[in-house]
Amino acid sequence: NAGVTQTPKFRILKIGQSMTLQCTQDMNHNYMYWYRQDPGMGLKLIYYSVGAGITDKGEVPNGYNVSRSTTEDFPLRLELAAPSQTSVYFCASSYYRVDSPLHFGNGTRLTVT
Amino acid sequence: DAKTTQPNSMESNEEEPVHLPCNHSTISGTDYIHWYRQLPSQGPEYVIHGLTSNVNNRMASLAIAEDRKSSTLILHRATLRDAAVYYCIRLIIQGAQKLVFGQGTRLTINP
Numbered sequence A: 001n002a003g004v005t006q007t008p009k010f011r012i013l014k015i016g017q018s019m020t021l022q023c024t025q026d027m028n029h030n031y032m033y034w035y036r037q038d039p040g041m042g043l044k045l046i047y048y049s050v051g052a053g054i055t056d057k058g059e060v061p062n063g064y065n066v067s068r069s070t071t072e073d074f075p076l077r078l079e080l081a082a083p084s085q086t087s088v089y090f091c092a093s094s095y096y097r098v099d100s101p102l103h104f105g106n107g108t109r110l111t112v113t
Numbered sequence B: 001d002a003k004t005t006q007p008n009s010m011e012s013n014e015e016e017p018v019h020l021p022c023n024h025s026t027i028s029g030t031d032y033i034h035w036y037r038q039l040p041s042q043g044p045e046y047v048i049h050g051l052t053s054n055v056n057n058r059m060a061s062l063a064i065a066e067d068r069k070s071s072t073l074i075l076h077r078a079t080l081r082d083a084a085v086y087y088c089i090r091l092i093i094q095g096a097q098k099l100v101f102g103q104g105t106r107l108t109i110n111p
Helices: none
Strands: A004-007 A010-013 A019-025 A031-037 A043-051 A054-057 A064-066 A076-078 A087-094 A108-112 B009-013 B018-023 B032-038 B045-050 B061-064 B070-075 B084-094 B096-100 B105-110
Touching: A004 A087, A019 A031, A019 A087, A019 A108, A043 A064, A043 B096, B009 B018, B018 B032, B018 B084, B018 B105, B032 B061, B045 B061, B045 B070, B070 B084
Parallel strands: A010 A108, B009 B105
Antiparallel strands: A004 A019, A019 A076, A031 A043, A031 A087, A043 A054, A064 A076, A087 A108, B018 B070, B032 B045, B032 B084, B061 B070, B084 B096, B084 B105
């Protein structure tokens, strides 16, 4: 199993540009999550999904959109990039069990200038 | 507040035990306590979790206080590869399992 795969690893955007961060998992997990991590800080939840076709907002959803058309994929869309969105983005997945651990990808480092 | 409280940093020596404390005084009866660690330039990695009783696995042990307001992650013999940021996290069940991260403890291991 590859686990959770995120692409790209790095990206530089200009203010106002758009992009999609890709996330795919091969563990047949129901739940998927997007977190962001600012320098020296813990992770904050952006969006999550409990299954294909179902998504919901986390702590910091503004400026982002998600979709979940398949169990495997959970892309994160930035529509109008702003410098405040400069961060490292982590995708994660887990089984539907109350105590299931989350499996994280290795992140996408995004810089908006 | 759903977040936990941990010391910002701790230091230990190689091959010695390490006890990482965590305060979660507002925890509810159904919240699990999870521990993750994050090595530089990597995503967080699951370490251990528990609800009420102490837990052991190949990586670490988790000691949970009887009142569940605090817990301690125990690394029995630290190695240089254990140097990381360790997060103590409450698992909130609201529609989905949501981990609410704090700032974590940066653990330094001296050779």
